[in-house]
Amino acid sequence: MTYVESIRLLYGLQKFGMKFGLHGIRTLLKNLDAPEKRFPSIHIAGTNGKGSTASMIAAMYTAAGYRTGLYTSPHLINFNERIRINGEPIPISAVARLTTLLESAIRKNRSTFFEAVTALAFTYFAESGVDLAVVETGLGGRLDATNVLRPLVSVITSIGLEHTEILGSTVERIAFEKGGIVKAGVPCISGVRDPKAQKVLKAICRKRHSGFISVPPSSATVRKSALAGVTADLHGRGWNLKSARIALAGRHQAANAAVAVAAAEAAAERSGMIVNDTHLRAGLKKVIRLTGLQARLTVIQRNPLLIADVAHNPEAIATLCDSLTEIHRGKFAVVFGLMGDKDHRGIISRLKDISEEAYVVQARTERAMAAETLATEFGRWNVRTHVYHSVARGLAAARRRSPALPVLVVGSHFVVGEALAILGKRKYLTISQ
8 A cells, every 4th residue: 555545545444434442443553563652652632732741741752852752733744743752743654554564453343534544653662762742632622532541640731611612611511521531540730720610620530549639820921022032931740940941832831831741750650761951951952953843933934924823713813813923013914714613703802803804714625614614703803804715815815915014824724734835845635535
C-alpha cells in the first residue's frame, strides 16, 4: 500500500462517523500485541490549552534528551503532523507500512478514523522505542479512543462548554467526561478554574484514590507579554522558575506552561526520568522548534503583519481577543470560518471587538458553516463584512488591505490549515477529500 492509498483508506473511515466507547480501539490494539502498554505516557484532556500544554511537556522531555512521542489532533496541513517523535512528523513510509499492517483489522472491526489513527500512533511509538509519549485526547476523555492508556500522570487543562451535543450541556457533565481519563492511583494535574468543574474532578480523584494537584492562576506571574512570546515566573510544589521564556504569545500561555511544568515534574518523579530546571526552561523557550506547534497566536508574517490562531469556541476567542488587545494596538482584517456545530454567535460577540473588517470564508468540507450565516452575525454588530466561499479568495482579499490593516486568520483548523498551506505554497487536502 502506498502513502496515498493509506491516506485514502484512513480518510474513508469517516463514513463510519464517530463511535464512543473503548471496545473498538481495544479490539484493534489487541490484534497489534497491545502497543499502548509498551511505553510510558502522559495523557491530556481539556476544552482549551491541551495542544499547547502537550507540546510544552513534549518539548521539555525532548530537551532533556529523551525520545519523546507526541500525538495531537487535528492536523493543520499534513496528516503526519499528528504523530511526532522529537518534533519530527512520522515518515510517510511508516504511515503506509503501518496502515498496511492495520488494514485487515481496521476493515474487520469497521474502525473509525480516530480509532485507526490512534492505533497507528501507538504502534509507531512502541516500535520506535519512545521513552515517553505525550498523548492528547480527541474529544472528551472517558470514551475517547486514547483512554486505553495507563499514564504516569493525567492532565486536565480547562473545562468549558463545547461539543455540548456530545459531552453534555453543563460544565459538570463535561467535567465528568474529561475526568474520565483519571486512572486509579494516577495523579491528576489540573489547570481547571471553574469551581463546579473542580468539584467533579476532585470527587473522581477521591473515588479512584488519585491525587488531585491543582495548578491555580497564581502559579504563573507574567513579567512580559509580546507577540514574540511571554516571560513569566512559574512556581508550584517543589519547583520555581524565575523569568522563564515561553515561545508562545498570550499571557494564557503562562498558565498553560505552569500546568506543563507541574505535569513534567510529576511524571519524572513517578518514572525516574530526570528533567531539571534547565530542561524545563529549554522546552518552554524552544517549544515551537521542538514540536512543530503552529497557529497559537503565531506571527506568520511581520511586514505586513499576519497572525494565525485556531481558537474556535467562545472561551478561546475571548482569550485570544484579550491577548491581542494587550500586545497589539489597533484592529484587524479578520479572515474567519467555522464548522457548523460551533457557537458562532458567542464567538462573534467577542471577535467583533478586534475586527475592523471581517472576511468570512467557507472551508472545503461539508461540515463548514455557511459564510452567509457568519456574515449575518457580524452584520448584527455593524462590522463591515465580505463573503467568500473559499479560504483562498477571502485570504487574498484581506491581504490586499495590508499593510494599512493587519490580518488575523482565525477559527477552524480547516480554515487556518488551508490558509497556512496557501501562504507556504504547499499542497492542501481536507480530511474529507
